[in-house]
Amino acid sequence: MDTRTLALDDEAPxxxxxxxxxxxxxxxxxxxxxxxxxxxxxxxxxxxxxxxxAQVTRGLVYHHFGDRRGLLRSAIRRRMAASNAAKTTPxxxxxxxxxxxxxxxxxxxxxxxLKLTTLLHLDGSTAPTLMPNAEATLxxxxxxLALGLIQETDDLEALHAIYAALVYGYTLYRxxxxxxxxxxxxxLDKRLQDEIRNIFNK
Amino acid sequence: MDTRTLALDDEAPxxxxxxxxxxxxxxxxxxxxxxxxxxxxxxxxxxxxxxxxAQVTRGLVYHHFGDRRGLLRSAIRRRMAASNAAKTTPxxxxxxxxxxxxxxxxxxxxxxxLKLTTLLHLDGSTAPTLMPNAEATLxxxxxxLALGLIQETDDLEALHAIYAALVYGYTLYRxxxxxxxxxxxxxLDKRLQDEIRNIFNK
Numbered sequence: 001m002d003t004r005t006l007a008l009d010d011e012a013p014x015x016x017x018x019x020x021x022x023x024x025x026x027x028x029x030x031x032x033x034x035x036x037x038x039x040x041x042x043x044x045x046x047x048x049x050x051x052x053x054a055q056v057t058r059g060l061v062y063h064h065f066g067d068r069r070g071l072l073r074s075a076i077r078r079r080m081a082a083s084n085a086a087k088t089t090p091x092x093x094x095x096x097x098x099x100x101x102x103x104x105x106x107x108x109x110x111x112x113x114l115k116l117t118t119l120l121h122l123d124g125s126t127a128p129t130l131m132p133n134a135e136a137t138l139x140x141x142x143x144x145l146a147l148g149l150i151q152e153t154d155d156l157e158a159l160h161a162i163y164a165a166l167v168y169g170y171t172l173y174r175x176x177x178x179x180x181x182x183x184x185x186x187x188l189d190k191r192l193q194d195e196i197r198n199i200f201n202k
Numbered sequence: 203m204d205t206r207t208l209a210l211d212d213e214a215p216x217x218x219x220x221x222x223x224x225x226x227x228x229x230x231x232x233x234x235x236x237x238x239x240x241x242x243x244x245x246x247x248x249x250x251x252x253x254x255x256a257q258v259t260r261g262l263v264y265h266h267f268g269d270r271r272g273l274l275r276s277a278i279r280r281r282m283a284a285s286n287a288a289k290t291t292p293x294x295x296x297x298x299x300x301x302x303x304x305x306x307x308x309x310x311x312x313x314x315x316l317k318l319t320t321l322l323h324l325d326g327s328t329a330p331t332l333m334p335n336a337e338a339t340l341x342x343x344x345x346x347l348a349l350g351l352i353q354e355t356d357d358l359e360a361l362h363a364i365y366a367a368l369v370y371g372y373t374l375y376r377x378x379x380x381x382x383x384x385x386x387x388x389x390l391d392k393r394l395q396d397e398i399r400n401i402f403n404k
Contacts, residue, residue, distance in 0.1 A: 040248055041321065042243055042270040044245045121375070121378060125379060134384075135320075157383050158396065162394060168363060169368060169374070173367065179328060181333065195364055
């Protein structure tokens with residue numbers, strides 16, 4: 001799994017800050033994210049409200065983004081781009097368990113982006129992708145397998161899907177699981193990492 | 203993981219059908235699910251629209267459900283209850299890999315319910331739970347471990363979280379993963395099951 005889209009820091013500065021002059025599109029993208037944050041996702045995206053908050057006309061929102069989905073997609077992409085440069089899937093050889101733990105930590109640091117992306121998927125959108133660089137990642141896993149860093153399997157694509165499901169599923173539902181198990185979420189994080197090492201260590 | 207909340211068949215008959223007289227609450231619950239299905243989740247839940255579709259007053263919707271979240275939670279619970287009886291986590295001793303595959307198939311049969319539940323969680327709701335019977339499931343895993351059906355670990359809670367994350371994560375993102383990998387989703391399902399057996403088989 002390429003973690004480029006995952007390794008996004010939700011602590012990254014907002015695209016449009018109060019200190020810097022924001023372009024119109026940035027202002028609109030910030031408005032939709034702020035509204036979702038303040039009102040919850042069940043309130044949906046109301047383009048009139050977005051326009052009002054961004055102090056632009058509704059027509060301008062349509063002009064730039066087309067519809068709700070286009071607007072949210074664009075806002076997510078900008079947020080991703082803002083913190084994209086430094087963090088990618090480690091290219092160096094790495095035992096599979098450490099690779100999964102690395103992806104998990106990176107994804108948890110971008111949990112807000114994952115939640116927004118999931119909302120888009122629930123709406124039926126096919127983007128953004130969750131494995132933006134699947135081909136390169138599969139080559140990398142083949143290399144690590146040849147080096148003996150991954151336990152024997154002839155299906156690296158299925159393995160890729162399993163570890164992506166685990167990483168994204170845990171990040172998304174972490175707090176629900178911790179509560180259901182009666183555990184502190186930070187403690188569960190540590191125990192999960194150890195158990196990933198137990199299961200995926202060759 | 204207790205699959206009671208998962209093992210729900212989205213092919214189950216609607217709570218309120220056109221042929222049977224529906225109670226008012228059933229009609230309202232059906233209306234909100236139909237609207238989400240028709241208009242997408244980014245449109246949100248508009249209680250005026252729900253009332254109009256259910257042919258009741260908006261006041262009645264508030265009276266019965268309080269708010270959007272209460273309404274959606276109730277609609278999900280009724281849908282769960284409708285197909286809850288027969289399908290639970292298998293109580294008999296079972297190798298871990300087969301238990302995970304069983305949970306995966308049951309969850310995939312209830313993908314619509316998982317998506318609605320995820321929408322509630324994205325809104326900040328803490329219910330419905332995803333491990334409704336965690337204590338009993340942990341006892342069952344302890345028993346299977348003692349019987350040698352699970353590979354050695356001293357952390358069954360973390361193992362539980364890992365397999366729940368894998369099952370829910372895959373069910374939620376299955377189509378995205380298949381597209382990213384350039385595979386048919388049904389083929390990926392089969393390959394994933396085989397790879398689960400490869401990884402979790404003792």
